[in-house]
Amino acid sequence: MLTTVGLEVHVQLDSKTKIFCGCRIQFGGAPNSRTCPVCLGLPGALPVLNRRVFDLGLRAVLALSGTISKKIKFDRKNYYYPDLPKGYQISQWDCPLGRGGFVELDSGKKIRLNRAHLEEDAGKLIHDQSPDTSLVDLNRAGTPLLEIVTEPDLENPAEAYEYLSHLKTILKAVGVSECDMEKGQLRCDANVSVRNAASDPLGKRVEIKNLNSFKAVKAALEFEVTRQTEAFEKGVALTQETRLWDDKLQKTFSMRSKEEANDYRYFPEPDLVPFTVSEEEIKTARAEFSKWELPRQKKERFAKQYGLSDYDACLLSGQDDVALFFEETVKLSKNAKAAANWIIGPVFAYLGSKGVTLNQTKLTANHLSKIYQLVEKGRMSFQAAKDNVFAEVIANGLDPETVMKEKHLEQVSEDGALIEWIAEVMQANPKVVDDFRSGKPSAAQFLVGQVMKKSKGKANPGKAKDLLLIKLKEI
Amino acid sequence: MGSLDLRHIARLSRLHLTDAEIKFFETQVAQILSFVDQLKAVDVEGVEPTSHPLSLCNVFREDEIKPSILLEEFLKNAPRAKGPFFEVPKIIESHS
Numbered sequence: 001m002l003t004t005v006g007l008e009v010h011v012q013l014d015s016k017t018k019i020f021c022g023c024r025i026q027f028g029g030a031p032n033s034r035t036c037p038v039c040l041g042l043p044g045a046l047p048v049l050n051r052r053v054f055d056l057g058l059r060a061v062l063a064l065s066g067t068i069s070k071k072i073k074f075d076r077k078n079y080y081y082p083d084l085p086k087g088y089q090i091s092q093w094d095c096p097l098g099r100g101g102f103v104e105l106d107s108g109k110k111i112r113l114n115r116a117h118l119e120e121d122a123g124k125l126i127h128d129q130s131p132d133t134s135l136v137d138l139n140r141a142g143t144p145l146l147e148i149v150t151e152p153d154l155e156n157p158a159e160a161y162e163y164l165s166h167l168k169t170i171l172k173a174v175g176v177s178e179c180d181m182e183k184g185q186l187r188c189d190a191n192v193s194v195r196n197a198a199s200d201p202l203g204k205r206v207e208i209k210n211l212n213s214f215k216a217v218k219a220a221l222e223f224e225v226t227r228q229t230e231a232f233e234k235g236v237a238l239t240q241e242t243r244l245w246d247d248k249l250q251k252t253f254s255m256r257s258k259e260e261a262n263d264y265r266y267f268p269e270p271d272l273v274p275f276t277v278s279e280e281e282i283k284t285a286r287a288e289f290s291k292w293e294l295p296r297q298k299k300e301r302f303a304k305q306y307g308l309s310d311y312d313a314c315l316l317s318g319q320d321d322v323a324l325f326f327e328e329t330v331k332l333s334k335n336a337k338a339a340a341n342w343i344i345g346p347v348f349a350y351l352g353s354k355g356v357t358l359n360q361t362k363l364t365a366n367h368l369s370k371i372y373q374l375v376e377k378g379r380m381s382f383q384a385a386k387d388n389v390f391a392e393v394i395a396n397g398l399d400p401e402t403v404m405k406e407k408h409l410e411q412v413s414e415d416g417a418l419i420e421w422i423a424e425v426m427q428a429n430p431k432v433v434d435d436f437r438s439g440k441p442s443a444a445q446f447l448v449g450q451v452m453k454k455s456k457g458k459a460n461p462g463k464a465k466d467l468l469l470i471k472l473k474e475i
Numbered sequence: 476m477g478s479l480d481l482r483h484i485a486r487l488s489r490l491h492l493t494d495a496e497i498k499f500f501e502t503q504v505a506q507i508l509s510f511v512d513q514l515k516a517v518d519v520e521g522v523e524p525t526s527h528p529l530s531l532c533n534v535f536r537e538d539e540i541k542p543s544i545l546l547e548e549f550l551k552n553a554p555r556a557k558g559p560f561f562e563v564p565k566i567i568e569s570h571s
Binding site for chain 2: 015016017021022023024030031032033034035036037040042048049050051052053054073078079080081082095125126127129130131132133134135136137138263265268270272273274275276
């Protein structure tokens, strides 16, 4: 079976005010406190386009290698719903801001974009406050959105997930949007269908709504692919429909209410004049975003400048906070290899296990570079640094050297103490000592391990091994 | 005007029309449409499509915060309100 996925992403453009009026954009706050006649849809109120919103939209289209349309206009998308005060949403139909462009996946595959258009967000409905009414908060109404629509180029849920991560990184990198999903600044609807073979026409398309995280997108698509494949194999006819993802139940459900609503009767918005962009303005927009380093460029620079593998460069440049942290750490220690290994290893493991981002921890570039510098100088073993010091430093923001001293982890390199441990280990393992002496050099490794254990990880392993070999050969 | 489905249009507009009303309006709407249909006779060969009657283009406002209006002011006009919210009949997005 072949899967075909297309995504529609709504991204909130980073302006101070709404798209068509001067009401302030802010997450949360007192209900209905940031509204005016324009975003309330009062009779006679006229929308005027926010210049910054338009400019950010242009920048996004260019950053995604799209083409700015020669003629840009707005249209009314008509539908009745209580979160939409005017009875229509101002959106763009046949003359969107931009067309084409692509996002490149790590494999080099290009996910083509169909279009990108500007529109206003709707308000918010609250259903759980009273049994037979819904409450309406219009603070969000009129928030500027850029809708980015892909061609049906995605072939599985994993590609959809990767596409979204790349798109988010690009949009954040050029300062178009904060892309904070928890604040609803990046939202996604998915279209998915299955068919038996590439020569068959596309299957019945199902649209999935209510996808609030990248994880939800992947899980919902996986669920839908399984559901549709099973139906297909049983010979059950699929219907073109809208389904809602339930994150708790991890299932999609048919949304009956949307069945016949997809008749939006678009027509030109008479309250807004058309827009055009000159070559000159496109040049200015290009110049402005060339100040930002696109994710792919950053990855390439990391690989070249720090001598990293493509894979490591990708991991370290993928998220802004990590990339910044990595570069600071390198600057402090002049050791890119160690910084990379520590971030990709222990730091990522910690973030993964706690489910937090780097910015949410107390780790500083200064502390991390200090940890591995202590290891380099032989003052603490890598094992002790990783297992005992690092956790304290990242969790509590403590100074590595202080932690090392408090936990008595300072590495022992003096011969006296080492020789004592070695003697004890040799005495306790006469058989292994004999093995070594009868020509099994690998036996030495076991004994070094025992010395490390006896010293609770404090013995300098290199030094211990050297001394041990001398002792083993002595008799 | 045989393709005019007034029942569908009424549903999209959330209007509940009786059969008699459908019949009544069908005639009227059909008349309006045939009136507008006369425009089809105009030869528009080579004429650039117009989306706006004004010859203006690129009208913007700057991204500057303007004071929003007072809550009490506009809630006065709402048919129903509850606290700081507008109140509407329950909208249920139920699972099937």
